[in-house]
């Protein structure tokens with residue numbers, strides 16, 4: 120047996136990033152071994168994954184699923200844990216070389232912070248962590264000498280261009296596909312349905328991030344994510360609409376040289392690079408076909424049509440609790456939109472309302488961040504009941 124295999128712990132194993140990560144493990148069983156798998160409540164898939172990859176431990180966040188998980192793994196020696204502590208036990212497993220933080224939304228925050236406290240190498244796919252708790256997460260990482268390697272494709276692109284140094288960097292430019300509504304009229308956005316918003320032209324992703332791409336809040340969150348990940352000033356982070364999603368990010372250096380990372384839109388590359396870094400492993404599928412004519416186009420984003428971009432920048436500039444409010448109000452509003460309780464443009468209206476109404480509270484500890492998160496969610500639910508900002 121190869122003992123040099125990197126041992127990975129996957130939090131969010133049954134989601135889009137988690138399952139793609141397991142695809143990669145399967146292709147590189149000589150290099151990777153799954154040590155722990157944690158999921159929220161998709162117990163059937165977690166059982167299948169555990170039987171296939173034989174981790175030491177699995178955890179299910181939703182305790183009502185524990186019994187089903189135990190019965191599903193009967194006859195194996197896989198340890199079964201439950202609840203938030205169980206998930207954190209996976210993200211801090213003493214033998215884990217790399218922890219993939221791929222739980223969606225604020226729910227992933229605790230286990231990510233725990234991994235950083237344990238000084239882990241964290242492959243981070245959960246951008247909400249850095250949006251809501253960027254300062255706390257980066258402080259924790261520094262204090263415990265943890266390392267964060269971005270999995271988000273744009274940030275993985277920046278990471279590959281930077282080669283470990285932000286010296287001489289003038290700007291970082293993140294690309295955005297523009298989402299499914301890039302070409303539709305601004306007034307038509309009021310009446311788009313969840314089904315339309317869930318049809319992303321290029322990327323296959325979970326529901327939350329797909330809606331965020333349609334509102335372009337995703338790019339706003341990514342600006343905040345880049346701010347923390349790379350230690351840049353807000354005015355050093357730009358975004359550009361690039362509908363082909365081949366260029367994921369560019370770095371502009373002080374002498375005007377521009378470096379870009381290009382690849383087909385497939386999350387397996389950034390996931391794999393986070394696991395192989397600083398090495399590169401073969402990933403045979405997915406090449407840009409230069410034997411065919413290609414056009415790569417770029418245009419500035421329409422800030423009028425996509426107010427979420429402006430709101431995210433304003434929240435980053437305001438600092439303090441504003442990014443956590445933005446993140447929580449957006450998560451709650453996206454959820455209501457998916458349940459058809461509010462309209463598409465209700466999402467930015469809710470977020471703007473929450474930012475205007477709540478602010479100024481302290482946001483330095485995990486408890487304070489959760490408090491801010493809860494009050495923003497509460498605000499959105501109350502506003503949707505009153506129907507003031509919803510439609």
Ligand code: MG
Nearest residue numbers: 271272273341
């Ligand atoms: Mg991204």
